[in-house]
Amino acid sequence: MSNNTKQLAADTPKYVTTAIVYPNSRIHIGWAWECIATDWLARGYRALGFPTRFVTGMDEHSSKVAKAGEAKGLGAQEYCDQMAEDIRTSLGKIDVAYDRFIRTSDADHKRVVSRLVGKAFERGDIYKNRYEGYYCDGCEAFYLDKDLVEGKCPHHGTAPKWIAEENYFFRLSKYQKDIEKLFAENPDFLQPANRRAEVLTFVREGLRDFSISRAGQSWGIPLPFDEKHVVYVWFDALLNYITAANYDVSKEDGGEAFRKIWPASVHVIGKDITRFHAVYWPAMLMALDLPLPKKVFAHGWMNLKGDRMSKSSGNVVSPDDVLAIANSDQLRYYLLAENEFSGDGNFAYELLILKVNADLANDWGNLVNRTINMTRKYFPGESLDFKSSTPNGTTHSTEIRESFAKLPGELLTALDSLDPKAYAQACAARSRILNLYIDRMKPWALAKTATPESLAELREVLYTLMEGIRHTAAGFRPLLPNGMLEVFRQLNVPETEIGKVEWGQVGIAPGEPSPIYPRLEMPKDPETATAQT
Numbered sequence: 395m396s397n398n399t400k401q402l403a404a405d406t407p408k409y410v411t412t413a414i415v416y417p418n419s420r421i422h423i424g425w426a427w428e429c430i431a432t433d434w435l436a437r438g439y440r441a442l443g444f445p446t447r448f449v450t451g452m453d454e455h456s457s458k459v460a461k462a463g464e465a466k467g468l469g470a471q472e473y474c475d476q477m478a479e480d481i482r483t484s485l486g487k488i489d490v491a492y493d494r495f496i497r498t499s500d501a502d503h504k505r506v507v508s509r510l511v512g513k514a515f516e517r518g519d520i521y522k523n524r525y526e527g528y529y530c531d532g533c534e535a536f537y538l539d540k541d542l543v544e545g546k547c548p549h550h551g552t553a554p555k556w557i558a559e560e561n562y563f564f565r566l567s568k569y570q571k572d573i574e575k576l577f578a579e580n581p582d583f584l585q586p587a588n589r590r591a592e593v594l595t596f597v598r599e600g601l602r603d604f605s606i607s608r609a610g611q612s613w614g615i616p617l618p619f620d621e622k623h624v625v626y627v628w629f630d631a632l633l634n635y636i637t638a639a640n641y642d643v644s645k646e647d648g649g650e651a652f653r654k655i656w657p658a659s660v661h662v663i664g665k666d667i668t669r670f671h672a673v674y675w676p677a678m679l680m681a682l683d684l685p686l687p688k689k690v691f692a693h694g695w696m697n698l699k700g701d702r703m704s705k706s707s708g709n710v711v712s713p714d715d716v717l718a719i720a721n722s723d724q725l726r727y728y729l730l731a732e733n734e735f736s737g738d739g740n741f742a743y744e745l746l747i748l749k750v751n752a753d754l755a756n757d758w759g760n761l762v763n764r765t766i767n768m769t770r771k772y773f774p775g776e777s778l779d780f781k782s783s784t785p786n787g788t789t790h791s792t793e794i795r796e797s798f799a800k801l802p803g804e805l806l807t808a809l810d811s812l813d814p815k816a817y818a819q820a821c822a823a824r825s826r827i828l829n830l831y832i833d834r835m836k837p838w839a840l841a842k843t844a845t846p847e848s849l850a851e852l853r854e855v856l857y858t859l860m861e862g863i864r865h866t867a868a869g870f871r872p873l874l875p876n877g878m879l880e881v882f883r884q885l886n887v888p889e890t891e892i893g894k895v896e897w898g899q900v901g902i903a904p905g906e907p908s909p910i911y912p913r914l915e916m917p918k919d920p921e922t923a924t925a926q927t
Contacts, residue, residue, distance in 0.1 A: 407445040409655050410435050413663040413671075414451040414496065414634055417477035418462040421484050422710035423741050424664070424696035424703040427729045431693070431814055432662045433490045434730060437872035438809045438817065441893070442802060447655055449638040450485070451496035452478055455614040456627040470613045474499060488713050489722045489875050496638045498630055504615050507625055507633050509643040510682055511606070512618040519565045519681040522620075525605050528554035536605065562607040562623060569677040570601045576676055582689065584672045585812070586736040589665060589692040593672045604674065632675050635661065636684070648684075658687040660812065668692040691812045694738035696729075703741070711741055719743065719917055723874040724750045730873055731818035747914045754877075754911035758825045758866075762881055764832070765859040766907040772841050772852060780898025783857035790835070790851075791858040795897050797827055798865045802895060805869055814873070821869040828862045831855070860885060860902045868892060877910045884908070 412432045415425050429450055436448035453459075454474045463473030474497070482495055496503065514520050528537045530547040537547065537554060546553050576583060577594055584590045607623035608614065614624025639656045642649030648656070663671050671690045679686050695702045701709050716725050728746040731753065733739030769778065784791060801820060808817035832855075840852040864887060871878040871892075882892055884907050891900045 407447070407655065408436070408439045408659045409447045409449075409639060409657070410439075410659055411448070411635055411638070411661050412450040413661070413667060414453040414498070414631060415481065416456060416459060417452050417454065417474055417481060418456075418458045420712055421481055422696075422703055422712055423698075423716065423729070424710075426484075426488055426490075426713050427696050427733070427735075427739060428662055428664060428693060429485060429490045430488060430726050430729055431735055431812070433492070434726075434814050434817070434872045435660075435662070435809055435812065437491070437875065438805060441868065441872055442806055442809075447493050447639075448491070449494045449496055449635070450490065450492045451494070451634060451638070452481060452498070453627065453631045453634075454498045455624070455630050457608075457611070457613075460613045471499065484713050487717055487722060488725060491875075494638050496634050498615075498634060500637070503634060503637040505643050506637040506641050507615045507630055508618045510633055510636070511625055511629065514564065514678070514681050515562075515617075515619050517681060519568065520562050520606060521565065522560065523563050523603075524558070524560045525563070526556070526558040529557040530554040559609055561605040561609065561626070562617065562620070563603040564606045564629065564674075564678065564681075566601045566603050566674065566677050569680055570597075572680055573597055573601065573673055573677060576686070583686075584668070584690050584692065586692070589668050589672075593668055596669060597673060601673065601677075628670055628674065629678070632670065632678060635687075657685040660689040660691050661687055662691050662693065662812070665692040665694055693735050693812075696733075696739045696741055698741050702738075716743075716746070720746060720750065720914055721876070723877045724754065724911065724914065727754060727818070727873060730814035731822070733815065735812060735814055744916060747916055750911065751913050753822055753825075754874075755909075755913045757822065757829065758870075759909055759911050761825055761829050761832075761859075762863055762884065762910055763907050765828075765856065765863060766884055766904040768837050768841075769856045769860060769902075769904050770907075772837070772856065775903070777901040777903035778853060778857040778860065779901035780857065780861070783854045784898075791854055794827065794831060794858050794862060798824065798862060798897060801865060801869055818873055821866055821873070824862060824866045824869070828859055828866070831862075832859065857902070860904065861897060861900070864900065864902070865895075865897070868895070880910055884910075 410432055412428050415421060432448060432450065436446045439446045452474070459474065460470040463470045466473060468476070478497055485492070511520065525536070528539070528542065530537060530552065541548060542554070574597060577590065577597070581590070584593060606626045606629040607617055608626055609623050611624050615630055617623045617625060635658055636656070639658070640649070640651040642652060647653060661671055668690070671692070676686050697703060698709055698711060703710050713725065724746070728749050729739070732745060732749045801824060804820040805817055808814070808820060835855045837852055837855050840848040840855065863881065864885060867878045867881040884905055885902050886905050887900055887902060894900060
């Protein structure tokens with residue numbers, strides 16, 4: 395990375411978020427996919443020098459969450475406290491390293507919601523009216539008759555309830571032209587492109603004001619101007635991104651700490667909540683005179699046996715199910731390297747095992763293992779470095795070095811495009827290049843010849859391989875945070891040297907090798923078996 399690029403990274407903070415999850419049941423691989431992808435994004439930006447804040451969390455104030463607590467004989471808050479611990483534990487097991495886990499019952503979030511809802515009300519963007527319409531408990535959303543599919547929710551396949559009640563509404567219709575202008579002037583605001591087309595169709599049909607309160611409920615944040623109503627879950631939930639950016643309710647502009655973080659670089663969400671994030675949310679921010687997020691990225695669904703993975707349908711696999719047969723790195727790699735994040739994914743134990751064994755155990759694992767073994771065999775106890783290995787500066791390894799010089803740019807492009815599969819492919823391509831380099835240069839033949847020339851060439855080959863492994867491992871690390879630390883340990887590269895990007899800055903005297911990713915075998919019962927090697 396050039397000095398100019400480093401300076402740009404240092405001066406360009408990133409704020410990335412997932413959608414916050416309903417705690418009505420344990421998390422499944424679908425939301426884990428979103429969290430792991432956003433974790434990869436945050437780790438990747440940090441590795442390239444960008445100051446980065448990563449936030450995920452839990453959306454608590456919904457009727458279905460309260461009902462889930464009642465079913466267990468618990469009050470809503472007690473139930474959410476238990477679920478928060480369970481979800482954080484699950485995220486820890488898959489190495490999702492967030493900067494904040496926000497809960498909508500957090501005291502600072504309640505203050506932010508009360509202040510900003512009150513501000514919108516003062517400006518005339520919230521008003522009281524009577525509403526009648528179809529309501530889906532699963533979506534926590536109202537639908538028009540034309541939105542239903544054979545009279546059922548388009549996402550959950552269940553018949554919505556007809557609700558008639560007096561609520562407070564947000565004047566979404568007021569922002570019709572502003573939302574149209576947003577999409578006309580910033581076509582990259584919503585990605586991928588097919589999501590944008592869907593939302594534009596919705597916008598062009600005419601925006602309708604939407605309910606932002608529910609009456610007669612105690613579970614929720616009371617409206618500051620009418621405590622008989624609580625803030626409706628979606629208006630409450632979307633404001634979590636402001637709270638988590640350190641918004642100071644005592645300051646009209648949110649305070650200096652907030653202004654340094656906001657606007658969000660990207661909200662990473664599932665495609666079923668695109669409308670809320672790409673239409674409702676920008677309009678809310680416009681009403682509050684706050685900058686809009688730079689991007690909303692709506693990924694597809696994770697399917698299981700051809701159907702959407704959904705807690706409400708029971709068609710789920712949990713992270714714990716998968717971790718019974720594979721470790722966190724292997725799960726992360728399969729979800730991010732095998733599936734197109736912009737489209738629908740597919741989970742199958744057989745595909746996970748095939749992908750992990752081919753890429754991590756065979757290609758990458760064998761490269762690391764045989765390179766370290768050959769170096770220790772041919773140059774025992776010696777630290778190889780760039781100057782002694784390539785004294786003339788331009789040698790047969792130049793092509794390898796040129797390929798690795800392009801790697802940071804390829805990784806940054808994949809990060810900015812939110813394309814973890816392309817990111818993984820860029821790293822895996824370097825692993826293949828190094829394996830082909832071994833086949834072409836035949837280090838064992840150079841060692842057997844044992845002339846001064848062949849030994850000098852052997853030294854260059856082995857240093858090139860180890861330095862290439864170091865660079866590839868640094869690239870892989872946001873995807874595979876645990877195994878890559880083991881690679882650095884086996885190379886004997888200290889923690890302080892890991893981030894050195896330029897080729898040839900580190901002398902390497904590898905230690906004892908051991909398999910980084912042992913092969914997985916398909917168990918008879920994948921949900922209860924342990925990983926086999």
